[in-house]
Amino acid sequence: MSRSAGLRFIMVGALALVMSLPLNLVSGVVQDRADYSRETVTSLSREWGGEQLFSGPLLTIPVSEDVTYDRRREAVDAVTGLTLRDEKGNVIYEHYEETVTEDRAAIYIYPENFDLEMQTETQTRYRGIFEVPVYTADIGMRFGFDLSDVEDALNGQEEAHWDDAYLRVFLTSNKALRGEALLEADGRLMRLEPIATGNDEQVGITARVGDPRETGGYAFQLGINGAQSLAAAATGRTTRFTLKSDWPDPSFYGAFLPDESAIGEDGFEATWVIPHLARSLPQVSRAYPDVTARRSANMGVRFITPNDFYQKAWRSARYGILFIALTFLTILMLERTSTRPAHAVQYLMVGLAQSVFVLLMVAYAEQIGFGPSYLLAAGATIGLLTMFGATALKLGKKTGLLTGVLVTVYAVLYLILRSADYALLAGSTLAFVALALTMWITRNEEWKGPEKQGPGWSLFRRPPKPPVAEPSA
Numbered sequence: 001m002s003r004s005a006g007l008r009f010i011m012v013g014a015l016a017l018v019m020s021l022p023l024n025l026v027s028g029v030v031q032d033r034a035d036y037s038r039e040t041v042t043s044l045s046r047e048w049g050g051e052q053l054f055s056g057p058l059l060t061i062p063v064s065e066d067v068t069y070d071r072r073r074e075a076v077d078a079v080t081g082l083t084l085r086d087e088k089g090n091v092i093y094e095h096y097e098e099t100v101t102e103d104r105a106a107i108y109i110y111p112e113n114f115d116l117e118m119q120t121e122t123q124t125r126y127r128g129i130f131e132v133p134v135y136t137a138d139i140g141m142r143f144g145f146d147l148s149d150v151e152d153a154l155n156g157q158e159e160a161h162w163d164d165a166y167l168r169v170f171l172t173s174n175k176a177l178r179g180e181a182l183l184e185a186d187g188r189l190m191r192l193e194p195i196a197t198g199n200d201e202q203v204g205i206t207a208r209v210g211d212p213r214e215t216g217g218y219a220f221q222l223g224i225n226g227a228q229s230l231a232a233a234a235t236g237r238t239t240r241f242t243l244k245s246d247w248p249d250p251s252f253y254g255a256f257l258p259d260e261s262a263i264g265e266d267g268f269e270a271t272w273v274i275p276h277l278a279r280s281l282p283q284v285s286r287a288y289p290d291v292t293a294r295r296s297a298n299m300g301v302r303f304i305t306p307n308d309f310y311q312k313a314w315r316s317a318r319y320g321i322l323f324i325a326l327t328f329l330t331i332l333m334l335e336r337t338s339t340r341p342a343h344a345v346q347y348l349m350v351g352l353a354q355s356v357f358v359l360l361m362v363a364y365a366e367q368i369g370f371g372p373s374y375l376l377a378a379g380a381t382i383g384l385l386t387m388f389g390a391t392a393l394k395l396g397k398k399t400g401l402l403t404g405v406l407v408t409v410y411a412v413l414y415l416i417l418r419s420a421d422y423a424l425l426a427g428s429t430l431a432f433v434a435l436a437l438t439m440w441i442t443r444n445e446e447w448k449g450p451e452k453q454g455p456g457w458s459l460f461r462r463p464p465k466p467p468v469a470e471p472s473a
Contacts, residue, residue: 011344012332015328015347017321018351019320019348022355023320023324023358026320026355027314027318030310030359031314037130040132044125044227046227048125049173050176051172051228051229051231052226053231053294053298054171055169055233055235055290056168056170056235056290057168058110058290059110059111059145059166059167059209060106061106061161061162062103062106063104063106063158064101064103064161065101065104066101066159069098070095070096071095071097072093072094073096074091074093075091075092107160107285110293111144111236112236112238113142113144113236113237114142114237114239115141116139116140116232116239116242117141118138118140118243119244120244121136122134133247134226135245135303136224136225141219141221142219143220144218146237146283149284150284152284162212163210163211165211166206166208167183168206169205171224174194177222178223178225181205181220181223182220182221182222183219183220184219184220185217185219186215186216192206193207205222227303228302228303229253229300229302230243230303231299231301232299232300233297234255234272234274234278235293236276239272239273239274240271240273241271241299242272243258243269243300245268247303250268252300252302253300254299254300255296255299256272256297256299257299258270258272259272279293279296280292281297312370315416316358316361319413320355324354326405327405328347328350330401331393334402335394346392349388350388353388357380360377370417378410378414382403382407386402386403386406389402
């Protein structure tokens with residue numbers, strides 16, 4: 001490599017940029033493994049029951065109207081039963097009135113007070129090397145309906161069929177139901193049936209409740225399996241939702257976050273209280289409301305595994321170019337006074353070793369977890385580069401300085417991966433400190449190298465003028 005310090009810095013910088021190519025390949029491998037992991041998690045979650053979103057209870061009152069139409073028909077002779085015709089042979093028609101009963105848009109009613117309690121027990125399921133947190137939930141609901149405004153929703157001669165009223169609770173998947181589901185109204189149990197998939201493509205549980213004006217309150221209990229998330233829609237005029245679980249790492253989401261929550265190592269408890277003014281859902285409606293309720297009035301929790309190591313490995317590959325550049329800079333500083341400077345191929349081998357570090361970390365993390373795998377991969381990489389510095393780069397006593405820098409670099413990288421919130425702070429501080437130290441160490445450096453003696457020219461100096469020959473006598 002050139003003896004000019006400036007050219008050597010430029011060449012090492014170019015080599016560091018070249019290392020972005022293997023780092024991009026490593027990022028692709030990490031992303032492929034992450035996609036495969038997500039597919040496995042989704043498949044296992046779906047088999048256990050999948051993500052669950054509850055909505056309802058929705059009381060539905062069928063509505064009909066008697067409509068009279070003015071119709072005409074062929075006139076028939078009452079004696080012969082033959083069609084009557086005029087003198088020209090044309091058929092004679094007669095007018096008559098017919099009254100028919102036609103269905104109208106049903107009346108949909110959400111509960112006045114809706115108290116919902118969910119309690120989950122989680123466990124971990126495995127498929128190959130992947131693990132998925134799943135849960136079993138016990139769900140209890142208490143609710144009642146205010147039917148005083150129902151008659152105001154009728155138009156013209158419409159009639160509400162109270163005796164045909166039915167109640168529905170919507171789920172994400174009926175096959176996730178476990179145990180016995182019970183609906184009780186005023187001390188009597190009601191027969192439950194699965195909802196036949198209709199035009200709205202929703203599934204759940206339904207029950208014929210008879211005339212709801214004669215019923216006080218309802219109590220509904222059921223058990224369900226699920227994975228990844230559990231949520232409910234705020235459908236009551238006042239909705240009180242309490243969720244308890246033994247999962248220690250919840251992530252709350254939805255249109256409403258909990259009013260109160262307590263999270264500990266043994267699990268969490270969260271409470272929501274949602275008034276009807278906080279959501280755009282009518283209590284009584286002639287338009288089907290539940291699709292809107294599930295989309296815009298949901299609240300729940302995701303059961304997550306914090307700091308997924310695939311995400312950490314991808315971030316380490318993104319920061320890899322910074323740490324490779326810092327290692328290159330360290331080697332350049334340590335051997336700048338050496339009579340045998342490092343070759344470009346040696347820099348490339350150092351960079352490839354640090355790129356392979358990411359693959360090692362992912363491969364071992366899938367088996368033994370992030371912490372032990374990081375320690376193993378970082379220790380192997382530091383050991384390899386220390387041996388390379390001592391034997392191939394001939395750093396001698398300066399090898400200890402290289403080892404110290406590598407330990408610092410990988411310690412900072414560990415902190416960055418453990419906390420995404422402080423990643424930018426730690427990375428930028430490390431880069432600034434490294435640049436400041438480099439500027440201080442090289443403050444007296446002769447960047448253009450030693451001046452050449454005698455004739456000749458360089459890029460920054462004009463060539464000397466040739467001597468002028470004297471005329472011969």
